[in-house]
Amino acid sequence: MSGHGHGHGHGHGCGCEGEHEPAERGLEYGLYRRIDLEKLQCLNESRDGDGRLVFKPWDQRNERDKFVESDADEELLFNIPFTGSVKLKGIIISGEDNESHPAEIRLYKNIPQMSFDDTGREPEQAFRLNRDPVAELEYPTKIARFSNVQHLSIHVSRNFGAENTRVYYIGLRGEYSEAHRHEVTICNYEASANPADHKVESIIPQTNFIS
DSSP states (O other): TTTTTTGGGSSSSOOOOOOOOHHHHHHHOOGGGGGGGGGGGEEBBTTTTTGGGOOOOOOGOOOOSEEEEBSSEEEEEEEEEEEEEEEEEEEEEESSTTTTTHHHHEESSSSSOOOOOGGGGEEEEEEEEOOOSSSSSEOHHHHHHHSSSEEEEEEEEEESSSSEEEEEEEEEEEEEEEOOOHHHHHHHHHHHHOOOOTTTGSSSSSGGGGO
16 A cells, blocks of 8 residues: 555556546547537437437546437438537547447538438548447547538448447547638728728738738
C-alpha cells in the first residue's frame, strides 16, 4: 500500500489510462453541440427519435439508458446537419460488447436527406470497427476530405452478426466555424450601392472590392 499516493496526479507515461485525458478529449469531442438535432435523421431506427440520443456529451458516453437500435435489419443511416461548417478529424462509435456492435461504417459528406438507395456510391471514407463498449477507440479521418462539412452521413453497413445493431454513443472530433456567407453579400451590396453619392470616394480603385 505504501507509495500508492505518489502517482495520483497526471502519471508520466504510466499506462494507467491517464486521468487527465478525459477532460481534454471531452473538449475535443464537442461537435455534438454543433448538430442541428431537430433536423437530424436516423433511418431504420426501431423507435422514432432515438438516433439523436447517441450524440451526447463526452462524460455521458458510457451511460446505457440512451441508445438507438436498428429495426428491419442491421443497418442504420444517420443524416447529421451541422449549424455551420465543420472540419471533421475523428470519430468514436460505441455499442454493446457483443454481435450487435457496429462492424463497419461509411462516411459521406454534404448529401442532405441521404437514403439507403444512395449508399451504393463511393464513401469519402470507410472504417472497419472493433468492438468498443467503453468508447475509447478513435478512427481518424482523412482531414482533407472532411474540411468543409455542413452535413455528415454515417452508414452503419453491418455489425458482428446479430439481427439488429445497437449504438450507445457517437463522438465527433474536429473544428467548427460559423457560416458567414450572408455578411459577404451585405459588404458587396454596400460597396456598389452608392458610387454617385460620394464623388471623392470614387477615386478609390474599384478593384478593392473584387476579392
